[in-house]
Amino acid sequence: MQNEINIPIILDAVRKVGDVFLKDYKQNLIPQSMDELLQQLEDIDTLCLTSLKEDLSQEFPDIPWHIGDEFDTDSQRNPAEQQEYWLCDAMDGAIQYLQHIAGWTVNLALIRNGKPYFSVIYDPLANEMFWAREGEGAFMNGKLLELSRKTDLAIMLAVFEYGHQDKSNNTLNEKIGATVTKLLSNFGIVRNYGPHGLQLAYVGAGRIDLFVQEDLDTYNWIAGLLIAKEAGAEILTTAGNPWKWGSESLLVAQKSTTEKYLQMKLTN
Structure with missing residues (x-):
C-alpha cells in the first residue's frame, strides 16, 4: 500500500536546495568549453540530488530516485518499472543558470503507477513555489492557480x-x-x-x-x-x-x- 505524502516536508526540501543555488547564482565563471559546461552541469545534478535525498530519505525511505536525463531519448519513452519513485530534474534551465540569465528552477515529481502523482517547481529568483497533487488542484505559494480566460x-x-x-x-x-x-x-x-x-x-x-x-x-x-x-x-x-x-x-x-x-x- 502506498503511503500518503507529507507535502510541507517536500516543499521545504526543494526550497532549501533552490536557495543554495540562489546564493551561488552568478558566482561561477560562465563555461567556455564543452568540458567546463559538462562539469558544471554534473556539479548541479550532484548538489541537488544529494541535498534532496538527505532531506527526504527519513520521511520516504522506501521511495527510489531517478534523474531525468533529458539527453537520453530512449529512457523518456516509458516510465520506470518501479510502482513509485522520485523523478528529479535537478535544474530545469541549467544553461540559463550557468550563463547568469534568469529562468531556472528545481523540479521534483513523484511518479505512481506510471503517472505523475505529485510535483513541485521552485523558482528561487521569483520566490515562487508551484505544486500539485493528482485530483486536488494546483497552487503557487498557497494560492489556487487559474487558467487564462482570454479568447482573442x-x-x-x-x-x-x-x-x-x-x-x-x-x-x-x-x-x-x-x-x-x-x-x-x-x-x-x-x-x-x-x-x-x-x-x-x-x-x-x-x-x-x-x-x-x-x-x-x-x-x-x-x-x-x-x-x-x-x-x-x-x-x-x-x-x-x-x-x-x-x-x-x-x-x-x-x-x-x-x-x-x-x-x-x-x-x-
Missing part, C-alpha cells in the same frame, strides 16, 4: 520549445520551424523562454496562454504537466490526441485555445 488570439502569449534529441536524421527541425511560423501567423505574442516545466506551470497560472513542442521531452515536461493539468489545462499532442508518457509532441492550453490551434493545423 491577438493578445495571447504562445510559447514553443524544443528538446535535445538528435534531429539530424528526421524532420523535427522542419516541424519546429512550421510550428513557429504557425504561431507567428496566428498569435499576438510568441516567445521561447527556456525552462519547460516553469512555462507549463505558467500556463496553469494564466501567465502563458499556450505551450507547444514538436519532439519528445518527457523529463522536462513531467513536473509542469501535472501542475497545468490540475489547474484545468488540456494536455494533448499536437495531433489533438490525449498526451501519454512517451508521446512525441505536446500541446497545453485551455480547451478553447487548443481547439483554435488544432483548427489552424487543419487549415494552414
Whole structure:
C-alpha cells in the first residue's frame, strides 16, 4: 500500500536546495568549453540530488530516485518499472543558470503507477513555489492557480520549445520551424523562454496562454504537466490526441485555445 505524502516536508526540501543555488547564482565563471559546461552541469545534478535525498530519505525511505536525463531519448519513452519513485530534474534551465540569465528552477515529481502523482517547481529568483497533487488542484505559494480566460488570439502569449534529441536524421527541425511560423501567423505574442516545466506551470497560472513542442521531452515536461493539468489545462499532442508518457509532441492550453490551434493545423 502506498503511503500518503507529507507535502510541507517536500516543499521545504526543494526550497532549501533552490536557495543554495540562489546564493551561488552568478558566482561561477560562465563555461567556455564543452568540458567546463559538462562539469558544471554534473556539479548541479550532484548538489541537488544529494541535498534532496538527505532531506527526504527519513520521511520516504522506501521511495527510489531517478534523474531525468533529458539527453537520453530512449529512457523518456516509458516510465520506470518501479510502482513509485522520485523523478528529479535537478535544474530545469541549467544553461540559463550557468550563463547568469534568469529562468531556472528545481523540479521534483513523484511518479505512481506510471503517472505523475505529485510535483513541485521552485523558482528561487521569483520566490515562487508551484505544486500539485493528482485530483486536488494546483497552487503557487498557497494560492489556487487559474487558467487564462482570454479568447482573442491577438493578445495571447504562445510559447514553443524544443528538446535535445538528435534531429539530424528526421524532420523535427522542419516541424519546429512550421510550428513557429504557425504561431507567428496566428498569435499576438510568441516567445521561447527556456525552462519547460516553469512555462507549463505558467500556463496553469494564466501567465502563458499556450505551450507547444514538436519532439519528445518527457523529463522536462513531467513536473509542469501535472501542475497545468490540475489547474484545468488540456494536455494533448499536437495531433489533438490525449498526451501519454512517451508521446512525441505536446500541446497545453485551455480547451478553447487548443481547439483554435488544432483548427489552424487543419487549415494552414
